[in-house]
Amino acid sequence: MIGLEHYLLLSGIIFSIGIVGVITNRNVLKVLLSLELLLAASNLSFVAFSKFNGDYAGQLIVFFVILVAAVEVAIGLAIIVLMYRRLGTIQADELKELKW
Amino acid sequence: MFPTIDWSLILLELLITMILVVLVVLDLALPKDTKKDWLGILSLAGLFGLIGFWLTQRALVGTTFSGMFMMDSLAWFFKGFFLMAMVFVIAMTQQFFKSMRSRKNEFYLLLWLALLGMCLVASSADFLMLFIAIEILTISLYVMTAYLKSDKHSLEAGMKYLILGALSSGFFLYGISFLYGTTRSTHFEAIQGFVSSHAMAPMTAFALVLIFAAVGFKIAAVPFHWWVPDVYQGAPTPVTALLSVGSKAAGFVVLMRLFFGIFASWHGQWTLVLAALSAVTMCYGNLGAMFQTNIKRLLGYSSIGHAGYLLMGAAAGSALGASAINFYLLGYLFTNLGAFLVIVLFFISSKSDEIKNYAGLVKRSPLLACTLLLALVSLAGVPPLAGFFGKFILLMATVKSGLLWLAFIAVVNIVISLYYYLMVAKRIYVDAPHTTSIIPVSRPMRLLLGIAIVGMIGIGIFQGPFLDVAMTAVKGMYFLPK
DSSP: OOOHHHHHHHHHHHHHHHHHHHHHOOBHHHHHHHHHHHHHHHHHHHHHHHHHHTOTHHHHHHHHHHHHHHHHHHHHHHHHHHHHHHHSOOBGGGOOSSOO | OOOOOOGGGGHHHHHHHHHHHHHHHHHHHSOTTOOSOHHHHHHHHHHHHHHHHHHTTTTOOEEETTTTEEEOHHHHHHHHHHHHHHHHHHHHHHHHHHTOOSOOHHHHHHHHHHHHHHHHHHHBOBHHHHHHHHHHHHHHHHHHHTOOTTOHHHHHHHHHHHHHHHHHHHHHHHHHHHHHHHHSOOBHHHHHHHHHHSOOOHHHHHHHHHHHHHHHHHHTOTTSOTTHHHHHHHSOHHHHHHIIIIIHHHHHHHHHIIIIIITGGGGGGTHHHHHHHHHHHHHHHHHHHTTOOBHHHHHHHHHHHHHHHHHHHHHHOSHHHHHHHHHHHHHHHHHHHHHHHHHHHHHHHHOOOBGGGGTTHHHHOHHHHHHHHHHHHHHHTOTTSHHHHHHHHHHHHHHHTTOHHHHHHHHHHHHHHHHHHHHHHHHHHTSOOSOOOOOOOOHHHHHHHHHHHHHHHHHHHOHHHHHHHHHHHHHTOTTOOO
């Protein structure tokens, strides 16, 4: 029988993969993908809690989150395109102009 | 049954949205080669109208939209705060883009969107609503940070802000999901009911830590401060000003709602955590600022330091601590925005933010030099300016709550901060200027600089009425523990 804890475990694993991806990836596109994983993990735990608590607000929240995720990706991709045009690279370690 | 909606509570936000829509249409309708900056003029006029309207809303209290949106004294106070900050930021934008080739009309629209986001943050009564409001604010800030698309620094700052900002909203959302899982609701009221009848469980503690990470990102507290110096330096100066005042204050509204309101009955469990974070934050900010050569970066580190001072009020956990935060932010508004206004005006004529180019500013423009000096000295906390009295009540609240060691660390930090603020002051007043060209300051800008100076000195000398406002804002807050 699959219970709440299995879903939470899965969402925890997805969240951790996202965090590790943001920290270790040098490619900005991959970082953006990892950021999406964070939101996906939250969506999964919202739906799981909603199902097991018998309260439907959690499933409703997911729609808002998907919307916000889409907006964030749109802005992120726009900045990446500008960055590629201006700097000719999408590697995060090339972003080193601003340092003391 | 469809719930009745009280539209009068949300009227300010509706008016902001209406102005936003009018400006969008106007941007499309205006001929492309118009010389006059119509959007800027209308934005300022709209803001003054809104401030007038805001004054009439003082006694408004209530919730609407099924308890998603609320209006209380704290929300009222902070909405006025955001409107006043926006007056400065829009005036800065008008000046800043005069010397730029990029289009500025969209920038005004984004500023209005950010204002809408901040006002909604102050009025949220539900975690879903709070999440959306914070995203409205942050996403418009991402775009504004990367707005100067031909400028490497602006793009880099935008990218860094986006990555770390999205990371923090990921934390926030994951935290909310666990809070929802344990309390079965996202409503502040229901959560407060749960909190007052339960002890803190590991899962709720985990959720709280994640939520605090997101708030800490907004207020620039250690260890969520990594974006601050880079973004402050790279972003267009009006955005830096908005980040340092508006976005930080929005973070503190959330902090107060959470720690003085909803989770107040668990207060004992995080006093030490908040106090430790406050101590580390102020030390990091003030020590980091000592070696900076760029004025925006210096103010970035100083803004981390001020987040540390403000967190003292949160660690104190008393009504006095909350009032001290409000009062301090009020002084910080005039002080920091005055400083950034000088930076914008200086940048227009010399195209530089490096501190070494500020040498001899007093010979080139006494008014700019005087405002910057007052602002720096007020940030450092020298009497009789606003920053002094703000720090004084924060320290008083900390000592009264028994955190004597924290107050001691704060005093040491204030002394350290004097060093780097006065180094800049020395550049302005003592060093010989590289050029002797006069920096022109237009009449409206003089008026605005004057307002900043009057604000700094006025709040410092006549503390009474301002302290009253700050205290009433806390007293009439929703979700105060009984």
